[in-house]
Amino acid sequence: MALRVLLLHQNFPGQFQHLAPALVNRGDDVVAVGRRTGSYPALAGRLRWLATGGNVHNDLRHGDPERRLLAPWHQARRVVDCLTPLAASGWRPDVVLAHCFWGDALLLDDLFPAAPLVALLELDLSSPQVWGGAASPGRRQLQQWADALAIRRMAVGVTASRFQRDSYPSWLHPRLRVIHEGVDLQACAPDPLARLQLPGGVNLGPEAMVLSFAARSLEPLRGLDRLLAVLPALQRRLPRLQVVLAGACDRGCYGAAPPGSESWLAHLLARLGDSIDRSRLHTPGLLPRSQLRCLFQISRLHVYLSRPYVPSWSLLEAMACGAPVLASHDAGVEGLVLEGVNGRLLPADDPHALLDLLVPLLEQPAAAAALRLGARRHVAAHFDHRHCVSAQIELLDAVARGQELPSP
Incomplete structure (x- = not known):
């Protein structure tokens, strides 16, 4: 009935x-x-x-x-x-x-x-x-x-x-x-022909060295500060690196409000000054779902550095699209990211470990092939x-x- x-x-x-x-x-x-x-x-x-x-x-x-x-x-x-x-x-x-x-x-x-x-x-x-x-x-x-x-x-x-x-x-x-x-496994699936067109004419595909980061809003609760803290060193070591931060740039949603009238992104970037190459850092805002999937499909590595909080849909959707994941090792990702099976885990708040894991995962995409397959299989089996x-x-x-x- x-x-x-x-x-x-x-x-x-x-x-x-x-x-x-x-x-x-x-x-x-x-x-x-x-x-x-x-x-x-x-x-x-x-x-x-x-x-x-x-x-x-x-x-x-x-x-x-x-x-x-x-x-x-x-x-x-x-x-x-x-x-x-x-x-x-x-x-x-x-x-x-x-x-x-x-x-x-x-x-x-x-x-x-x-x-x-x-x-x-x-x-x-x-x-x-x-x-x-x-x-x-x-x-x-x-x-x-x-x-x-x-x-x-x-x-x-x-x-x-x-x-x-x-x-x-x-x-x-x-x-x-x-x-x-x-997760809709038909909509979120690997696509070797995917390309992402960003504002300003930047067009990225699987041949590019893309590091993806996604959240509803770009703020410290979701780990934005952790990633930006290592970005100057990361860009120096990887001259071809393209970093895409997908999410609202003008507000915080979950954690503390940004200081003054600035957004968290503007506040954290101001602290970095000229130490980063802004032409290789892309902040397109909240992407439509189809474009967000394209980002995950071309991503060489997806970074998930949230403090313990509600696990983000973007994490599972990135895994369903076959993106290897590097995540903070805390209770929030337990059962989602399995060390060496569908991603890599690093100790929370350890910038040296973050940098040491980021570089080889980005430089050696073939070594991450098993993680890509494991990520897709895990989401298909459980979500x-x-x-x-x-x-x-x-x-x-x-x-x-x-x-x-x-x-x-």
Whole structure:
């Protein structure tokens, strides 16, 4: 029997990019609520996508702490306003899947008190595992008060990796399931003919010595400072090297805000001054998905230097495209990058080790051939989006029908 499914995510589709079409295609009645609307052209007329407006992400990063605390409440009210006409028409969800951090599910009971909630829980920000256990855990607990209330309300929670699950206290683990969103292995695949056209006329292909780095925003939390710290020496040793930093250059998204009015990229580059060759450093901003895949396909080495945090989609997509990976050895990449099998691992915050590994991996592409193959095989074995979506749907079905959930 078809389900009525409500998907809440302020940045919809977000983690539901593969799940939402799968639900619609099997005949479920799906309503999605996000900050803005968009479209799945193949699902036109079959997916109801409602927009709340507002910008809760910016509100949660505002300098006024009161505004940050109230941001989830205002987002919850926008969601209720958006869904009230639908509820008045008699529509009721059989199950709700919500990314709860921004407050989207806070007032769920005002409209749908009987609807079971599956809560997408990304990370416990106050965990000592996150950001290396840096200070101010109390403030981080306040940042995720909407998550805390969702945990009380939910039938079950979902996280994408063991590291993310383990950031939460052990008493909560029996109520959490680890299911990744998955990677589209057809879209993200090796292509020996791939080329990347960058602004300014730069055209790069597999013959170039390309070092890739990708993040939603270029900031220290994602390891930008670690890479730029060794860039002068790296460029001196490798005159043919082309470095591509893909990501928003004008803001920080996850970690601390940059000093003053500068972006983190501008701040860190200013400190390097004339010690680097800017003509061999490319910062194209946020690339469209097709161009980002081209970057991974031509990359001689993909660098992933995030502090312990939510593992980036770009890491798995780069591996699916056959890019060998050099990553910081911490809990955030455990089970994803396997030393000598699908990538190389280096001790965190060791610039000498970083430089010593970067140079031979970039100079000797043939030696990294086994890593390329291992990277693709690992993602195909564990993160094929078809298998991940099947596990997500199986969980939603069980919750909607009130079935007892198997042990995690």
